[in-house]
Amino acid sequence: MDSQDVYDDLEEVLYTADQIQARVDELAADIDRDYADKDVLIVGVLKGAVMVMADLSRALTSHITMDWMAVSSYGSGTKSSGVVRILKDLDADLMNRHVLIVEDIIDSGLTLSWLKANLESRGPASVEICTLLRKPEAAKVSIDVKYVGYDIPNKFVVGYGLDFAEKYRNLDCIGILAPHVYE
């Protein structure tokens, strides 16, 4: 679906499908360059990172390995709590691997800082983070993020994998959800 299909639900389109594609291609070029002499395991965080994983991985020009994790931050509605539960763990052993976590969005940073520490405890050679979106004003913890697509305002966004109540993931752009949808 595109922005016209959910016209009433969006306050604003932040990034069109074409803009996202171009930015993901740039991130992939940076990753290709940085991992030129290394094998990288890219870890997608379900479900939000599905779209960025699909596009980013196809834009990379070297062989990679892909794995998936599902985590849930306890907390209701649109806020995360920092208490994280693993719903699906990785299949891969991380020992001596170069791991790149791929996320859709970093909000408070609580989920990712927990996840990064968790993966670092498994003996990898390195753990870095790539996120399509980041909300700098919402940060509660500082984490080192190597690749950031866009820094965005502290508003609830949907599309390109990001959901509200499991909807809008298949929206091709990223938009600010109109408050009347969730209030």
Ligand code: XMP
């Ligand atoms: P924290 O706060 O731990 O949260 O960095 C990260 C997770 O919270 C969800 N999240 C959002 N989901 N639009 C969404 O659809 C948003 O604006 C948004 N902000 C946070 C998301 O699951 C992310 O992984």
Ligand code: MG
């Ligand atoms: Mg997520």
